[in-house]
Amino acid sequence: MPRPSALGWGLAVLRGGAIAAVLAGGVLVLVPMRAAERLLAGPRRPLTGPWVQGVCRLCLACLGLRWRLIGSPMRAPGPMVANHAGWLDIFALNAAAPLFFVSKAEVGGWPGINILTRVTDTHFVTRDPRLARQQAAEFAARTAAGHRLLFFPEGTSTDGRQVLPFKPTLFQAFLDPALPPGIAVQPVSLRYDAPAGRPEGFYGWWGDMALGPHLLAVLAQRPQGCITVTLHPPIAVTGHDRKSLAAAALAAVRSAAPMPGPDTGAA
Numbered sequence: 001m002p003r004p005s006a007l008g009w010g011l012a013v014l015r016g017g018a019i020a021a022v023l024a025g026g027v028l029v030l031v032p033m034r035a036a037e038r039l040l041a042g043p044r045r046p047l048t049g050p051w052v053q054g055v056c057r058l059c060l061a062c063l064g065l066r067w068r069l070i071g072s073p074m075r076a077p078g079p080m081v082a083n084h085a086g087w088l089d090i091f092a093l094n095a096a097a098p099l100f101f102v103s104k105a106e107v108g109g110w111p112g113i114n115i116l117t118r119v120t121d122t123h124f125v126t127r128d129p130r131l132a133r134q135q136a137a138e139f140a141a142r143t144a145a146g147h148r149l150l151f152f153p154e155g156t157s158t159d160g161r162q163v164l165p166f167k168p169t170l171f172q173a174f175l176d177p178a179l180p181p182g183i184a185v186q187p188v189s190l191r192y193d194a195p196a197g198r199p200e201g202f203y204g205w206w207g208d209m210a211l212g213p214h215l216l217a218v219l220a221q222r223p224q225g226c227i228t229v230t231l232h233p234p235i236a237v238t239g240h241d242r243k244s245l246a247a248a249a250l251a252a253v254r255s256a257a258p259m260p261g262p263d264t265g266a267a
Contacts, residue, residue, distance in 0.1 A: 001217035002198075008220030011064075015219045018062040026055035027119055034119070043145035045121070049098025052120055056094035063091075065224045070256070071231030073097035074186045077143050078234060079174060081249050082188035083257055084152035085160035086205025088218070088227070089190060096188070096229040099148040123149050140178040150188070153246065159201030160192040163257045168246040174237050175245070184234035187249045189256035191228040195221055203227075230256040 004012060034048050041047075060067045065088075073096070080099060082089070093099060102123045123142060125135055142149060153166035174185055194202040203225065205214050232252040237245060 001213045004216060004220035008222065011222055012216055012219035015063055019059045022055060022058050022062060026051070030055075030119055043142070043147075045098065045147070052094055053096075053098050056091045059091050060095055060227075063219070063224065064222070066226040067092065067095060067229070068226070069096050069229050069231070071233075073099075073148065073231060074184060074234040076182060076184055076234065077146055077180050078148070078184045078186065079139075079143070080148055080150040080186045080188050081153050081166070081253070082150060083163045083190050083253050084154055084157045085190055085192055085203060086157045087211070087215070088192070088203055088205070089152075089157075092190060092227045092229055093150060093188065096231060097148065099150045100142070102149050102151045121147075123147075136173055136176050137178065139173055140176060140180075143183070144180050148186075153249070157204070157206040159204035159206055160190070161201050161204065163250065163254045166246040166250045166253075168242045171242040171245045171249070175240070175242060182236070182238075184236045185245065185249055186234045187232040187252035189228075189230040189232065189253045191230070191257055193226045193228070195223055195225040198225070228256075232256070 030048055030051060033051060034045075037045060037047050057067070080097075082093060090101070093101075100121050100123055102125060104125060123139070139149065151170060153170050154164040155167050156164070158164060171185075174183065192203040194200050198221070202221075203218065205211070232255075235245065235248050235252070240248065
């Protein structure tokens, strides 16, 4: 990652401080708001979802990163699936729609991150076949409560310039008969356009890249590039099996992403 100039260091400090203040203030308001919401609306989140959406939009503004939205969130209950390019996805996707991320259970133990994941009701999953039915029931319950759970079917992040094949095994959960009738899956495309003079994968954070240098480079960048979030029409699961559903969602996501990845076929 590029080394910041003196001006870049100043920008990083100002932007980082502003984002930290926005997140801290957002959490302080979110916690009591969630408690009151639970009493009045049960598991539904009519207020705190839009609140988190507004906080993330403000964080992107503090970062100086241009952001635009194409399409609308689906109104019916159901999951969302998106390509994954790194930590910036959290802000970009939350800014696009009130949603809840699905993450591996280990993330819940990461210092600092665990606080944000807990207060935003991240849905944790464990890769253990013995827990499959229990986790499917939890997913069905949250979907029935109107929660939009967002999955990353690639199974990993990329440099943001490609979309890897989706793992069809994930889509089997979307066919569970315990889910509400008429369930649909909404594909979401994330496109990162790098600033002039930077490599196309500038905003991607993947593989064994260290978080600190990447975070610093993005905070110090001037001028910034642009993120485009495209919300595609939902795909009804009726008539699909897991492979055809994964293929349809992948085709939609790739249609608005920068480049297709190597298609190794569904497994």
